[in-house]
Amino acid sequence: QTYFYEVLLMNKEFILNTKLTDTQVALFYLGQEGFLFKYKETHILIDPYLSDYVDKNCCTDSVTWIRNYPTPIEAEELDFIDYVLCTHTHYDHSDPYTLAKLAAVNPNATFIVPNFAIDLISSYGIAYHKIMGAVANTVIDCGECTIEPLPSAHEELHKDENGNYMELGYKINFDNISIYHGGDCCLYDGLSDSLKNIDIMMVPINGRSYHKLRDDIIGNMTIEEAVMLAKECNSDMLVPMHYDLYSVNCVNPAHFVDYLYTNNPTQKFHMFVPGECFIYSK
Secondary structure: OOOOOEEEOOOHHHHHHOOOOOOEEEEEEEEOOEEEEEEOOEEEEEOOOOOOHHHHHOOOOOOOOOEOOOOOOOHHHOOOOOEEEOOOOOOOOOOHHHHHHHHHHOOOOEEEEEHHHHHHHHOOOOOHHHEEEEOOOOOEEOOOOEEEEEEOEEOEOOEOOOOOEOOEEEEEEEOOEEEEEOOOOEOOOOOHHHHOOOOEEEEEOOOOOHHHHHOOOOOOOOHHHHHHHHHHHOOOEEEEEOOOOEHHHOOOHHHHHHHHHHHOOOOEEOOOOOOEEEEEEO
16 A cells, blocks of 8 residues: 655755655655655665756757756755766756766765766766766665666667667665666567566656657657556556656646546556655555
């Protein structure tokens, strides 16, 4: 059985003072695919994007990037982080501004990134000894949890010259609670086998198209694929991501709800608002 508690308030004091039992995980939404997970005394950031780097550096003649809402918290305020996970090197997932600020205020944090990306992440001003290269299917022991990187197909599966996957998702096990954060991903053979009975499945729903790819916007799962993946894996709760921050790469979340209620009406789900805290209990 699960339940949740919500509040639209995000600041350092609130996060640190959020009290949990040993069977609870708190999820704080940062926007896009960014989350902060709190379990016992461990704080994990994944794909934190807390700047306007994309707006300033990635606009083209055909695509203008403008954030739909401000960051719910400043990176400098998050000076208590143990692990920072990045799923891949796109700037809304490995943001140079955010990562550099986090490294400056978290001298003991470990940055976990796809193995091929170590040099790039270091170029943002993060010391090599703080960076851990993640390899698919190789479990990382983080004390109060374990992290298992899984391949992600950003439209397709991509490998570097050493055969390591360039985009990853992360399956995090907090004792009896399991969370999968897929990063940017599409379906591929074998993914559902790795996610059987996952408690919380977090996947993008913004889809893909010829026209987006033509503008160098690499796609993700469709709404239909996300809903059916959760059903196939018997996931307890489905969390859609990557649909709200940039209008040029959004989908209407009402379509997600409509498809879910039509095709898997018993599926629990939650749609986050930036700055929200959600406590999952099992």
